[in-house]
Amino acid sequence: MAAGGGIDPIHQFEIKPLIGLRPFGLDLSFTNASLFMVLTVAAITAIMVYGSSQRATVPGRLQSLAEMIYEFVASTVTGVMGKDGMRFFPFVFSLFMFVLMANMLGMIPGSFTVTSHIVVTAAFAFLVIGVVLVYGIVKHGSHFFGLFVPSGVPGWLLPFMVLIEAVSFVSRPISLSLRLFGNMLAGHIALKVFGGFVVALLAGGSVFGMVIAPLPLLLAIALTALEFLVAFLQAYVFAILTCVYLNDALHPGH
Amino acid sequence: MPLRSATVFGRGLAVTAALFVAGAAQAAPQPGAKAAFPPFDASTFAGQLFWLALTFGLLYWLMSTIALPRVGAILADRASTIARDLDNAAAMQAKAEETAQAYETALTEARKNAQSIAQAARDAGAKASDERRRVVEADLSARLEQAEAQIAATRTAAMTNVRDLGSDVAIAIVTKLTGQAPSATEANAAVDQALARG
Numbered sequence: 001m002a003a004g005g006g007i008d009p010i011h012q013f014e015i016k017p018l019i020g021l022r023p024f025g026l027d028l029s030f031t032n033a034s035l036f037m038v039l040t041v042a043a044i045t046a047i048m049v050y051g052s053s054q055r056a057t058v059p060g061r062l063q064s065l066a067e068m069i070y071e072f073v074a075s076t077v078t079g080v081m082g083k084d085g086m087r088f089f090p091f092v093f094s095l096f097m098f099v100l101m102a103n104m105l106g107m108i109p110g111s112f113t114v115t116s117h118i119v120v121t122a123a124f125a126f127l128v129i130g131v132v133l134v135y136g137i138v139k140h141g142s143h144f145f146g147l148f149v150p151s152g153v154p155g156w157l158l159p160f161m162v163l164i165e166a167v168s169f170v171s172r173p174i175s176l177s178l179r180l181f182g183n184m185l186a187g188h189i190a191l192k193v194f195g196g197f198v199v200a201l202l203a204g205g206s207v208f209g210m211v212i213a214p215l216p217l218l219l220a221i222a223l224t225a226l227e228f229l230v231a232f233l234q235a236y237v238f239a240i241l242t243c244v245y246l247n248d249a250l251h252p253g254h
Numbered sequence: 255m256p257l258r259s260a261t262v263f264g265r266g267l268a269v270t271a272a273l274f275v276a277g278a279a280q281a282a283p284q285p286g287a288k289a290a291f292p293p294f295d296a297s298t299f300a301g302q303l304f305w306l307a308l309t310f311g312l313l314y315w316l317m318s319t320i321a322l323p324r325v326g327a328i329l330a331d332r333a334s335t336i337a338r339d340l341d342n343a344a345a346m347q348a349k350a351e352e353t354a355q356a357y358e359t360a361l362t363e364a365r366k367n368a369q370s371i372a373q374a375a376r377d378a379g380a381k382a383s384d385e386r387r388r389v390v391e392a393d394l395s396a397r398l399e400q401a402e403a404q405i406a407a408t409r410t411a412a413m414t415n416v417r418d419l420g421s422d423v424a425i426a427i428v429t430k431l432t433g434q435a436p437s438a439t440e441a442n443a444a445v446d447q448a449l450a451r452g
Contacts, residue, residue, distance in 0.1 A: 033298070045316055048317060057328075094317045097313070
């Protein structure tokens with residue numbers, strides 16, 4: 001890839017400090033990533049807190065949106081975990097909205113995608129698994145580890161099954177974080193690459209380049225639509241899987 | 255959603271996040287690793303985790319204490335308002351039906367009353383006219399009897415006059431013929447005889 005101009009597809013993931021902050025030798029600078037985290041929270045707060053501030057029985061547009069999101073996430077939570085899963089509702093809701101809003105803000109040209117950094121997605125994934133472990137053990141004690149012992153398995157097969165279950169449990173945070181990270185990263189790189197093709201072909205000045213330049217442009221447009229779908233879908237998948245994992249902590253016997 | 259468990263839960267989140275920041279901080283100093291692929295640049299991990307914990311913690315707090323209870327309350331309020339309105343509507347409909355039923359009953363009652371009143375009026379009218387007719391008939395028959403009696407009296411009187419006249423005439427004729435006046439008794443007997451003969 002030509003490094004000239006703004007065509008470098010990796011450039012968009014760079015983290016640039018905006019306000020330097022280095023307490024105790026730690027680099028805690030307020031960066032463009034931090035800025036978009038703050039914007040994400042601000043946007044969600046605008047919808048959910050400001051939107052519901054009227055408390056109207058007949059809702060306006062913003063309140064309708066807030067109610068729609070609330071009912072969507074609530075139905076997902078109760079659908080997977082049942083009624084008592086509502087104790088995790090604020091957690092799942094915050095996760096879903098943060099990931100969704102970060103993904104969507106990332107779709108704005110020239111913006112930064114918070115979820116395209118593995119440290120962010122991994123933090124969320126380990127947070128989810130940490131909550132599952134802590135809640136499961138606090139609530140059910142050793143009974144929680146029955147999760148690794150499937151019922152109705154012949155005795156000689158049990159060690160293998162326990163091993164498989166344990167590996168699958170351990171791989172959960174990895175798959176959870178890599179799925180979101182990979183989707184966001186790859187999608188944005190693909191968009192940038194196809195956008196870069198258009199620029200390169202037009203800048204090349206040849207007639208041939210001028211003629212075929214619309215092709216990558218069309219692809220970039222189609223990819224943009226697809227990326228919006230992925231942005232929503234990955235947030236939804238993240239929330240659903242969070243619910244599924246939390247359900248193990250709520251109801252370990254399966 | 256019990257609020258207390260939510261705050262305990264939130265504190266747990268904060269502790270977990272702090273652990274992550276601390277863990278990443280140890281891996282953070284990596285000078286000279288220039289031009290690394292940005293998502294794998296460990297020098298940015300501590301800062302990202304710090305700001306993520308801060309912003310996500312704030313978001314969790316805002317959602318769990320303000321936004322979600324409020325939206326939940328709005329939805330519950332609306333559900334109860336709709337249920338109450340439906341109940342009210344059902345009650346009103348039942349009342350309206352009851353009123354219509356009562357009206358129907360009253361109407362039937364009134365119709366029945368009207369019929370009996372009309373019947374009574376007809377009966378009373380018929381009785382009154384009967385009475386009047388009987389009075390008039392009685393009056394007429396009394397007058398008729400009176401008239402008949404008068405006629406009979408007049409006739410009797412007339413017959414008496416005729417007899418007297420006859421005997422006077424007979425006396426006058428006999429006197430003229432015989433020159434001798436018969437006695438009144440003889441004349442009367444002769445007239446009676448003649449009258450009896452026809």
